Amino acid sequence: MGGAINLVQKRPTSSKPILTARTSYSTYNTLNADFSLMQKLSNKENAFYYALAGKGLKSDGYVTVPDSIRNASDTAVFLKEYGGNARFGYQFNANKRIELDYNYYNEYRGQGTKIKLEDGAVATYKTHFTKLKFHNNQGKLKMDFNVFYQLEHYGRDIEKMKKGNYTHIKVNSDRTDYGALALFHYKMANHSLSFGSDFRSGEVYGVDDYQTSTDKVINKGKLDILNISFSDEWQFLPKFKAIIGLNYALGNFHNGAFLLEEPTKATSFMQANSGYLDNKTWSGFSPRLALQFDFNKNMNMYSVLSRGFRAPSLDDVTRFGFMNIGYKEANPNLKPETLDNLEVGFRIQRKKWALQTNAYFSQGNDFMNYVATGDSLFGGRKLVYRKENVTTVYLYGVELNIDYAYSKHWHFNTNYSYNGSEIGKFDARKDLEGKTLTYVPQELSNFSISYISNKLTSSINIHYQGQMYLNEINTFIVEPLLSLDASITYEFYKKLSMRLSGQNLLDEQHMVSTDQVSLGRYLSVSLQYGL
Structure with missing residues (x-):
């Protein structure tokens, strides 16, 4: 689904306006531009401030x-998007402030097929999001409060030709979310105590309106979630620290339904699952115990x-629709x-280098995972998936990260992970066990x-991705691959710079799903100010 993109990342501290801007041109005729402007309206400690940002992209x-x-109906997956953020705040003093954020996002994305519609199959997302935040430090007590509200509209045109029969479906789904924290x-x-609670409620109403028949498919539902958490960071010995935490989650799904109106043979296969859905309540605890031993401040x-x-999630239990796979x-x-989950780790930092490593083992119970149903959409290439509860899953791995500063100009980084x-x-699918x-x-x-x-920044990155599987029975294999990225940025006049970058310079393409191939070589040139 689409969503809000937060472009405002910093809070202004100066009465002088701070502007950043960038425009770029990239492979696939991709045009991109973004800007940000922020200012504190006074150098006094108590003052109003604002931060504005916007972006647009066309590809x-x-x-x-x-x-x-x-085949002949396959077309490019084009994209048009734009969005903006506005933040307005008042700082009472160094320890207390109030802020209001607003975000708007609009996306129009091609889906890669075209039969009769002018733009082919497309998806649209429109999101309005607002949040009110309050922060206050009073001696040893720090408090944060916020409330938010979001409106999201999702639309989609689906068209398909099968055995000479044309199908066109218009999807419209409206979702509202609100909550407080x-x-x-x-x-x-010797203690640092944290206590918190948050509540969020989401409601969705979606309609698949068949334009080539009388069918209407309606899905709706509401999900309320309450979280209550407590943690204590306890320095019980000079070199030993313990973190004890507990979270309680309560979820209530209600007003759910999957309904068919004026069904024909186009939706007859859905009738067995139609009707009003049972209300459900879930609850559970999430305890956490962490121990840390400090050899010294650097290890x-x-x-x-x-x-x-x-x-x-609400999408999991109510929404039928497309996803990336x-x-x-x-x-x-x-x-x-x-x-x-069990995890152990080690960290060491020296003047010129730093190393971090960890290992983990996890056991998932009723693990939620997408599983192919064995069907395909309209009998075509796109597989149909459903999120299922896998009875028991084991996850394990190791991670290693090393940073090295050879000099003030040259820096090296390497990392490796095994997953x-x-x-x-899997009680429902014994054939997938192992x-x-x-x-x-x-x-x-x-x-x-x-x-x-001072004026030149450049980087080269080599990325290795190991083998992975694209289907549950592990027969569709993506072999290991190597990619090369590089960039160079030169500031030629007072914060004004030019950047050249290339991703996947070796043009290594591979399958990312059962019917989609990855992006190839991607080159970009940009002009930027203040970045």
Whole structure:
């Protein structure tokens, strides 16, 4: 789904206006521009301030379907988007402020097929988001409060030709979300206490209106979630620290329905699942215990034992629609998942270099994961998926990151991660037991070199991605691949600079789903100010 993009990242501290701007031209006739402007209206401690930002992008895109299975209806996945942020605030003093944020986002995206419609199959997203925030420090007590409200409209035109029969569906879905949060932090001699609660409510009403028949498919529902959390960071010995935390989550799904109006044979296969959905209530605790030993201020080791509880989302239980790997069905019978996790890690920092490493093992119970149903959309290439509860999943891995500053100009970084996964038990699909989870590269590694001076900045990055699977039975394999990125930025006049960049310079393309190929070489030139 579409969503708000927060372009305002900083809070102004100067009465002098601060402007940044950038425009770029890239592969696939991609035009991009963005700006930000911020200012504190007085140098006094108590003052009003504002921050504004906007962006826009237009791209012809590329055909994501590989040549081997492409047909005449396959077209480029184009994109047009724009958005803006506005933040207005008042700082009472260094410890107290109030802010109001507003965000707007609009997207018009091609879906890669065209039969009769002027732009072919398209998707649109429009989002309005606003948040009111209040922050206050009173001695040892720090408080944060916020409330938010979001309106989102999702639209889509779907068209398909099968055996000479043309189908056109207009999808319109409206969603509202609102909520509130309160957090408190209190410092004592050897304790740092945190307590908080948040509530959020989401409601969706979507209609698939068939333009070539009388069918209407309606899905709706409402989900309320309450979280209450507490944690204590306890320095119980000079070199030992413990963090004890507990979160309680309560979710209530209600007013759910999947309805058919004036159905024909186009939607007859859905009738078995139509009707009003049962109300559901989920609840669970997420405890966490962490221990850290500090050898000195630059070296420590830690261990974490935790359990996470996660309830299904509103999209999971109500929304039928497209996602990046195919088409998804709603699953109103989805249950919450829990994830038991054990992690150990080590960190050391020296004057010129730093190293971090960790290892983890997790067991997911009723793990929520997309599984192909065996059907395809309209009998075509796009597979149909449904999020299911996998009885038991094992996740394990190691991570390593090393930074090295050879000099004030030259910097090196390398990192490596191994990510293993296995379906230990799956009561509904015994044939998938012992298989590896899809869309998870087993290895990831990066090596980068950066050069930084007063006017010139450049970098080279080598990225390695290990083998991964694109289907549950592990027969569709993406072999390991190597990619090369590079960039160079030169400031030629008072904060005004030019940047040249290239991603995937080796033009390494691979499958990212069962019917889509990845982006190839992507080159960009940009002119920027204040960045």
